Amino acid sequence: MYPRPFHYHRAGSLPEAATMLSQLGDDAKLLAGGQSLIPLMKLRFANPSHLVDLNFVPGTSYINEQNGAVRFGALTRHSEIENSSIGVRFPILHDCAAGIADVQIRNRGTIGGSLAEADPSGDWAAVLLTQKTEIWCLSPRRERSVPLTDFITDAYTTVLEHDELVREISVEVPGKGTGGAYLAFKRSAPVYPTASAAVQITMEGDICKDAHLVLGCVGLVPVRATAAADALRDRRIDDKSVAAAMDAVREAVDPQADMRGSAEYKRTLAAALVKRAIEVAVRRARGERVEVSHIYA
Numbered sequence: 001m002y003p004r005p006f007h008y009h010r011a012g013s014l015p016e017a018a019t020m021l022s023q024l025g026d027d028a029k030l031l032a033g034g035q036s037l038i039p040l041m042k043l044r045f046a047n048p049s050h051l052v053d054l055n056f057v058p059g060t061s062y063i064n065e066q067n068g069a070v071r072f073g074a075l076t077r078h079s080e081i082e083n084s085s086i087g088v089r090f091p092i093l094h095d096c097a098a099g100i101a102d103v104q105i106r107n108r109g110t111i112g113g114s115l116a117e118a119d120p121s122g123d124w125a126a127v128l129l130t131q132k133t134e135i136w137c138l139s140p141r142r143e144r145s146v147p148l149t150d151f152i153t154d155a156y157t158t159v160l161e162h163d164e165l166v167r168e169i170s171v172e173v174p175g176k177g178t179g180g181a182y183l184a185f186k187r188s189a190p191v192y193p194t195a196s197a198a199v200q201i202t203m204e205g206d207i208c209k210d211a212h213l214v215l216g217c218v219g220l221v222p223v224r225a226t227a228a229a230d231a232l233r234d235r236r237i238d239d240k241s242v243a244a245a246m247d248a249v250r251e252a253v254d255p256q257a258d259m260r261g262s263a264e265y266k267r268t269l270a271a272a273l274v275k276r277a278i279e280v281a282v283r284r285a286r287g288e289r290v291e292v293s294h295i296y297a
């Protein structure tokens with residue numbers, strides 16, 4: 001199907017894009033990679049009268065490290081992150097970027113668009129919630145930074161005001177002894193995962209000093225499994241603590257049955273993915289180089 005007619009506007013800068021949103025009103029939407037918005041427009045689930053294109057704004061796609069944080073411009077494509085050197089030192093970012101859909105979608109889709117879309121099945125939010133992540137937002141009135149923990153408020157809903165856009169994503173670089181891993185289970189590459197698990201662990205010798213576990217696709221927003229993290233924190237990572245974390249994950253998630261599987265199937269899957277992700281995160285925390293890829297049905 002073709003989208004309904006709309007007016008196309010090309011922004012020359014991010015402040016200009018925010019001003020355009022403000023002037024064009026509620027019926028205007030930003031266009032980044034178009035990998036969520038354009039399919040929704042073609043299905044006529046989204047019918048904006050005005051599209052404000054960010055793709056020609058210079059300086060919006062970058063990855064740099066400053067003051068202990070990695071900063072991503074909002075229009076940094078998934079594939080740029082997949083192929084960047086940052087993925088070697090911060091492998092959970094590579095796990096995520098390299099696993100999103102297929103190469104065409106990764107070449108167009110952006111990290112800023114993904115977080116702004118707040119799709120419950122999206123990969124970036126689950127991964128970045130295991131990290132200290134700030135979203136820098138810009139509107140004609142102000143610039144503010146919002147912790148990712150407060151940014152997504154519901155399925156497809158964020159704190160962004162109508163004329164506010166994501167300018168930058170800032171992720172604190174984890175300290176020594178910390179490792180992360182992200183695994184998803186998918187029916188095939190160009191579909192969203194059935195369930196996913198992001199794990200970040202800090203080890204001191206054999207003891208887990210800190211843990212963050214987030215599950216994707218098993219709730220209206222990514223599920224932060226705090227009881228599962230508590231089951232690991234200040235303990236040895238062994239069969240007993242991992243089994244306790246898996247039990248806590250089964251309790252924490254709230255999956256919906258759909259074409260990808262029953263709620264019980266997804267609950268079991270989430271716990272199994274967490275187990276595998278913990279194993280990889282611990283090995284990475286110990287300095288091992290471990291490559292993983294998503295699991296395909």
Ligand SMILES: Cc1cc2nc3c(=O)[nH]c(=O)nc-3n(C[C@H](O)[C@H](O)[C@H](O)COP(=O)(O)OP(=O)(O)OC[C@H]3O[C@@H](n4cnc5c(N)ncnc54)[C@H](O)[C@@H]3O)c2cc1C
Pocket residue numbers: 029030031032033034035036037038039074075099100101102105108109110111112113114116117119121122123124160164165166167190191192193
């Ligand atoms: C077949 C298919 C499979 C996919 N599989 C996956 C998958 O497995 N995992 C996954 O995570 N994603 C998947 N995606 C989605 C893809 O990752 C998109 O890139 C992402 O969801 C949206 O990014 P975008 O840049 O394309 O945003 P767009 O589609 O351009 O925009 C999405 C929304 O965000 C808003 N927006 C965009 N940029 C900004 C900004 N800077 N500030 C504020 N609002 C903004 C837009 O107005 C729009 O409402 C898939 C998409 C398709 C078509």
